[in-house]
Amino acid sequence: MRYDNLLQSLGNTPLVGLPRLSPSPQARLWAKLEDRNPTGSVKDRAAFYMVEQAEKEGRLVPGSTILEPTSGNTGISLAMVAKVRGYKLIVVMPENTSEERRQLLHMYGAEIITSPAAGGSNEAVRVAKQIAAEHPDWVMLYQYGNEANARAHYETTGPEILADLPEVTHFVAGLGTTGTLMGAGRYLREHKPGIAIVAAEPRYGELVYGLRNVDEGFVPELYDESVLTTRFSVTSADALRRTRELVAAEGIFAGISAGCALHAGLAMATKAAKAGDRADVVVLVADGGWKYLSTGAYSGTLDEAEQSLEGQLWA
């Protein structure tokens, strides 16, 4: 396939069957491989749409500075788009994120402001909002509340899934900004009545929940509960175990959030198989495993991997 430039090669990612992990030939699992995007993650879709929208609105002009709170992938995607389009990027990223993310951001020329580990992304959002108030000329795209984030998935991810698998019964993805689930979920619900939209939410170590009080909690502005059928909290241990199963059984080397989504997807498929129902469960693989090698997720025993991931933001 030929494209005029890298950004045009975005999306149209493969949907591959997982025959060995599927509970039965009637209850099938499929993986949507988002690591096949320009910077290797699903976030390229949202980053590209958010930048395009801001350009259309005249908020971004050549030479503009973009500021964004991110635990990594959105930052890396934005850094690539910013590089190509001639913007400066400053990301606010929690300190408990993998070394690879930092190296990639530096490589693309982004500046990193580090926010404290305790409180995770909530803290990064808070710090970014503070900085934005001090620098009104900087443009915060704000992935958590930017409709273009969800629209990217409404216009691309959702239609791609339905075109490749018209018989889809479940769509499972990780819950972060909620953009993937809101956008693709809305599209699939409109075009496939009865489909289940399932959120798999990472359950991190205690450090990440180290807020000062519950009122410091954060729900992204994009989040609309009515789009979801259900929502699961997946522990680091379960996510790691499934991430390794994905490599061992199907040869797919994926990031840890893919294991998180697979855990919920397997629960759905197994339930359908037991009830004798047909199921075609699409699990979104948000990125490949490369950026997590240094976390120890793929080496040693599962217990060791879980230990070394403790307190890290892995999605």
Added chain:
Amino acid sequence: MAIEVRIPTILRTYTDGAKQVEGAGSTLGELFDDLEVRHAGLQARLMDGGALRRFVNVYLNDEDVRFLSGLDTPVKDGDAVTILPAVAGG
């Protein structure tokens, strides 16, 4: 047997530092009433005006209770309830 409830760090001031406590009840709402008897003040951090607080997530055996029946969700001995503050990703 009882229902096991996992308490997040920020609410352990109400449980004498305990990470995990036990309670009883036939619904989640009843379980929270029961917890309040032994851990006074906890309920007000979880609920406001008879509903779950916006930034509090409660999971019954890893499933978000907002997609079950909320505070009316049936619970039974052996269940695990996890309480967590809402955090961002991305």
